[in-house]
Amino acid sequence: MNFSKDELERYSRQILLHGAEAQRQLKRSRVLVIGAGGIGSTLLPLLAASGVGAIEIFDGDQIEQTNLGRQLIFRERQVGENKAMVAAATLRDLNPHIEVIAHPRHLSHDDADRFRAANLVCEGSDSVATKLMVNTLALAEGRPAVIAALGNTQGHVMLVNGHTSACYACVFGNVDESDLPTCASDGVLTTFPAVVAATAAQITVGQLIGPRPDGQLWLFEKNNCRSISLKKRLECPINAI
Ligand SMILES: [Zn+2]
Secondary structure, three states: OOOOHHHHHHOHHHHHHHHHHHHHHHHOOEEEEEOOOOOHHHHHHHHHHHOOOEEEEEOOOEOOHHHOOOOOOOOHHHOOOEHHHHHHHHHHHHOOOOEEEEEOOOOOHHHHHHHHHOOEEEEOOOOHHHHHHHHHHHHHHOOOEEEEEEEOOEEEEEEEOOOOOOOHHHHHOOOOHHHOOOHHHHOOOOOHHHHHHHHHHHHHHHHHHOOOOOOEEEEEEOOEEEEEOOOOOOOOHHHHO
């Protein structure tokens, strides 16, 4: 797999750092992104600009006026349009050398075949149920998942990678969704989702070009971020699958 002259110029600064083979590995990669909202609207352009060769976007929601204060890939004239469709068009414009597919609907268990076709799955929806579905499908299909969440001034990014280390259900399987802060009920600074999403993008690119053997969790609290390695929970509900 070779690069055109345009691609070589586009990716030149990155190739200086991680080499042409790592850039080829990104070009060979297919990544699913679940959610094109607060997380996805920063994560998606970073993956496209990094040169991830194929990106599939799932989102069944429409752009709302309240999104425009922090979801910077959307414009005022696009309010009411589907987020996945608009995000896909923006990414094709940003990088014409990659393949972008929009799925203008929410993810379901019937999408296991899309997981099988992908190298990695990124999750950035605002639903714990969806995060747990991605966790289950990714483990079942043997694909790593980068799962990101935020509300108010707290957030996290978790890399789920196989059955030997902690999965999302080990850590967040018993969380009651109604107890969690949300951007709609508790507010959020314009800058904070981008901090969490850029971390998720960096972990994703790192995993595609130099896979980590285990999962890991990055925790954000106000202006601090720390990463921790977690052991698999013996009573994890995924064990029963
Ligand atoms: Zn688990």
